[in-house]
Amino acid sequence: MNDMLKKASEKLRNYNGKKVRIMEVCGTHTHEIMRLGIRKLLSENIELISGPGCPVCVTDEAFIEKAIFLSQEMRCTILSFGDLLRVPGGGKSLLLARAEGAKVEIVYSAIDSVKYAKAHPDEDCVFLSIGFETTVPGNLLAVKKAKELSLSNFSMLSAMKTMPGAYRLMARSTDAFLYPGHVCAITGTKELEELCKNGVSGVVSGFSPEELLSSILFCVDGLSKEKTFFKNLYPRVVTEEGSIEAKRLIAEMTVPFDSKWRGIGVIKDSGLALSNEYSFFDAEKRYEIPAFNERRETACRCGDVLTGRITPHDCPLFRKACTPENPVGACMVSSEGACSAYYDYGEIR
Numbered sequence: 001m002n003d004m005l006k007k008a009s010e011k012l013r014n015y016n017g018k019k020v021r022i023m024e025v026c027g028t029h030t031h032e033i034m035r036l037g038i039r040k041l042l043s044e045n046i047e048l049i050s051g052p053g054c055p056v057c058v059t060d061e062a063f064i065e066k067a068i069f070l071s072q073e074m075r076c077t078i079l080s081f082g083d084l085l086r087v088p089g090g091g092k093s094l095l096l097a098r099a100e101g102a103k104v105e106i107v108y109s110a111i112d113s114v115k116y117a118k119a120h121p122d123e124d125c126v127f128l129s130i131g132f133e134t135t136v137p138g139n140l141l142a143v144k145k146a147k148e149l150s151l152s153n154f155s156m157l158s159a160m161k162t163m164p165g166a167y168r169l170m171a172r173s174t175d176a177f178l179y180p181g182h183v184c185a186i187t188g189t190k191e192l193e194e195l196c197k198n199g200v201s202g203v204v205s206g207f208s209p210e211e212l213l214s215s216i217l218f219c220v221d222g223l224s225k226e227k228t229f230f231k232n233l234y235p236r237v238v239t240e241e242g243s244i245e246a247k248r249l250i251a252e253m254t255v256p257f258d259s260k261w262r263g264i265g266v267i268k269d270s271g272l273a274l275s276n277e278y279s280f281f282d283a284e285k286r287y288e289i290p291a292f293n294e295r296r297e298t299a300c301r302c303g304d305v306l307t308g309r310i311t312p313h314d315c316p317l318f319r320k321a322c323t324p325e326n327p328v329g330a331c332m333v334s335s336e337g338a339c340s341a342y343y344d345y346g347e348i349r
């Protein structure tokens with residue numbers, strides 16, 4: 001351990017000020033904090049809670065049901081990132097739909113799904129487009145490519161989301177945020193500075209042990225002074241402006257809508273749908289998809305985990321009925337999900 005790490009971890013271990021809660025919004029932060037054992041280094045007066053920053057975890061159940069409907073009733077080929085296949089929706093998953101005969105293919109990028117559609121002109125291909133500001137530009141470039149190629153057998157089912165509404169909603173659950181470095185690389189920091197003016201504290205954090213510990217320490221120091229603060233502690237990647245090119249693409253190709261986040265509810269203007277110019281590629285417009293509003297009762301407490309009300313340990317299904325091999329909720333599916341990170345690296349109670 002280098003000197004900086006030693007000093008920071010000593011300060012954080014010996015902290016005996018008022019109790020503080022810090023939310024790591026990003027799933028990669030959650031994963032790294034668990035993997036590095038950072039929670040165990042902290043004074044009991046510092047609580048780290050996991051937030052809604054894993055796109056797989058917050059993808060609504062109805063989205064999975066729509067994808068299953070498209071695969072089974074409309075006989076579409078579903079093209080998806082692998083994690084999403086195991087996410088439950090309406091008592092089923094895309095993996096199960098595939099076992100029942102649906103055509104569901106794993107892709108590693110949005111552009112791969114365009115290549116697949118081009119190579120399979122007899123199949124109606126639907127790409128499941130999830131992700132936050134980091135992933136959205138790549139997904140949109142794929143749609144641009146499909147348009148360029150005049151692909152009539154390609155469309156996109158969108159569960160793309162943006163973070164600012166979630167910060168505002170989650171501000172009630174935490175004293176300060178560790179803002180997601182990758183998302184901020186696209187969005188820049190202006191909105192976060194505005195949030196700070198409205199009483200929301202936080203720092204943009206990187207992902208190395210040094211960056212994580214110094215970000216937590218900055219929050220703890222700031223909270224002890226009882227002043228609202230904001231600091232970009234990831235300046236080698238994040239700028240005030242963010243990625244102008246990516247933001248221009250998002251503004252040009254999408255329109256915001258009120259999107260439902262799994263376990264959290266609807267967040268105003270937090271979803272991104274394709275704009276009119278690209279609506280030919282919008283699966284919601286191309287196919288008649290029924291509304292999937294019926295919710296089944298489940299003991300899964302993903303919503304409480306994602307809003308920092310409980311830790312995965314407090315869910316009665318954790319490590320019992322719910323494991324990475326047999327996930328009951330989405331937070332156990334992706335390696336960036338809080339339940340999955342606690343399962344892999346957390347202490348067993």
Ligand code: SF4
Nearest residue numbers: 301302315322329339
């Ligand atoms: S442990 Fe499983 S059932 Fe419990 S909240 Fe996490 S994902 Fe849901």
